[in-house]
């Protein structure tokens with residue numbers, strides 16, 4: 001441990017995978033970090049890694065270890081900046097309290113970098129006012145992202161942002177002028193050129209909300225890829241390696257994205273123990289930590305149609321019913337009938353289905369952000385949000401450049417589907433989505449997110465929906481009233497629907 005009175009730029013509480021990686025990233029960029037973790041082995045580990053990976057430009061340690069929070073505070077320049085990378089929930093409140101007890105001051109900034117629920121961030125910002133400045137910054141990109149360039153989604157008070165901005169811009173992922181991430185995952189050689197994948201998103205919970213929506217889209221994107229895989233596997237009988245190669249091919253075109261890229265790699269991996277494709281050895285029971293579910297709940301609460309995201313959450317839930325599914329598989333049959341299929345045509349259809357459905361899922365995510373800014377009094381710049389997702393994060397994809405352009409061309413764009421590029425793409429490729437859904441239905445292969453995407457697309461482009469009948473039903477049993485197509489908006493009507501009140505049909 002070094003004597004480093006007020007020499008560190010930033011403190012870290014929590015040196016697990018994400019904390020360690022982000023601390024090393026800051027160190028690579030020349031920042032001096034003070035780190036604390038309840039587990040002294042984690043402190044030791046980060047110090048040893050920093051020593052091993054330290055660039056020749058630095059003659060002394062860029063990270064120091066602290067045994068307690070009290071020991072950490074005097075090492076930091078003021079106002080102090082302390083990053084929390086601890087499990088979301090109670091630990092965040094507990095550490096804030098401990099920091100206050102350890103001598104933190106009202107101007108000091110505590111940055112919660114976990115996957116916290118945005119409502120908690122809003123609450124904490126106001127609860128800790130006058131004791132510390134609570135700031136949210138959500139991180140996407142996993143371990144490698146945190147180490148070499150994540151997408152950072154900050155939200156909190158604007159003054160704190162001014163203080164954090166240089167550090168956040170330094171450590172975040174960078175994209176070139178075409179929107180492609182500049183990747184150089186080499187310790188000690190950080191990327192310093194390019195546009196940073198971070199921007200101030202707004203006050204209090206804005207950053208964590210944007211990250212939650214990112215994760216909702218992540219759930220949808222992953223599920224859609226899984227459904228495309230399932231169709232190729234079960235409908236065409238292709239082996240995982242073959243499908244992996246198809247994904248690798250797709251990754252060279254408009255579907256280019258991190259998730260497609262890793263899927264291609266995963267499917268070409270074999271199990272050391274059995275020699276079988278590794279994906280076949282993995283139990284088909286999906287986990288989730290909650291952010292996708294929060295997105296779906298938030299959409300439902302605000303009345304935003306985000307069915308693809310919700311279906312992706314439900315698909316994970318259904319997958320966990322392992323034993324029930326086993327019983328049901330032997331009792332419930334799929335009465336399916338499938339004609340001749342041409343593999344090449346089917347693959348092209350699935351590819352187009354994936355792109356169309358993906359566009360619809362991102363459109364739903366941005367719709368949700370639009371609703372949230374009204375609900376929470378935020379002012380999002382949708383183009384900037386698309387831009388900071390182009391690099392570093394899990395949903396990074398080439399087509400985010402097109403989303404960024406769509407929103408910069410028209411910041412008031414109501415729905416991504418109405419931007420020229422996306423309108424034309426959907427008009428052109430929707431047949432693939434229809435074919436994929438038909439084939440899935442005919443063969444009994446569950447593709448809930450593809451189905452939902454098509455229903456969303458068809459629903460959104462329908463001038464007339466059967467909600468007129470629904471309104472009549474509501475009025476019938478509950479006198480909920482309805483509006484008429486030939487009257488002023490807002491004018492309510494009620495009908496006495498019983499047979500005895502039914503008028504004669506006019507001649």
Ligand code: 6PG
Nearest residue numbers: 140141142215288289290291394
């Ligand atoms: C990211 C991810 C990450 C998330 C994991 C696990 O952007 O880096 O979203 O933050 O925690 O993907 O999420 P689930 O366990 O809910 O799948």
